[in-house]
Amino acid sequence: MDTKIIKFDTMGDKRGALIAIEQNIQIPFDIKRVYYIFNTKKNVIRGKHAHQNLAQVLVCLNGSCRILVNDGFTKDEYLLDQPDKGLYLGNNIWREMYNFSDNCILMVLASELYNSDDYIRDYEQFLHIVAQNNDIYIKH
Numbered sequence: 001m002d003t004k005i006i007k008f009d010t011m012g013d014k015r016g017a018l019i020a021i022e023q024n025i026q027i028p029f030d031i032k033r034v035y036y037i038f039n040t041k042k043n044v045i046r047g048k049h050a051h052q053n054l055a056q057v058l059v060c061l062n063g064s065c066r067i068l069v070n071d072g073f074t075k076d077e078y079l080l081d082q083p084d085k086g087l088y089l090g091n092n093i094w095r096e097m098y099n100f101s102d103n104c105i106l107m108v109l110a111s112e113l114y115n116s117d118d119y120i121r122d123y124e125q126f127l128h129i130v131a132q133n134n135d136i137y138i139k140h
């Protein structure tokens with residue numbers, strides 16, 4: 001599965017902590033967009049989509065949330081609860097975000113500008129695209 005945890009170095013001293021994130025250093029792509037999700041209401045599930053051409057790194061800056069990832073073959077669940085922990089998601093990963101704590105701020109670093117056409121929002125269509133991609137991979 002094209003997902004991985006990225007640990008960021010914390011530069012701490014007696015004043016507190018600082019984490020610096022740079023494109024193509026800690027993050028394996030050019031960062032074209034940053035957005036963050038906060039004030040998420042109780043029992044809300046966000047996401048429920050995949051992207052065809054978009055890499056992202058999710059960082060929970062405050063509080064915690066859980067991320068389900070699914071590449072059409074395998075499912076995994078990650079707990080994001082530390083600002084030094086990033087979750088990288090490649091193309092064609094179905095993701096769902098849930099269990100947001102009240103104070104959760106989930107920052108997302110993205111490799112592309114916002115493009116609503118890049119979203120796969122239908123789960124059956126996602127499975128179909130994964131199957132197609134897999135056939136192409138096996139044939140060539």
Ligand code: TYD
Nearest residue numbers: 033034035037045046047048049113114115
């Ligand atoms: P949405 O994709 O529904 O969020 P999530 O997948 O996390 O549940 O996005 C919510 C709204 O924000 C929707 O109207 C699209 C808009 N939006 C942007 O304009 N730019 C962005 O970069 C993102 C991620 C969303």
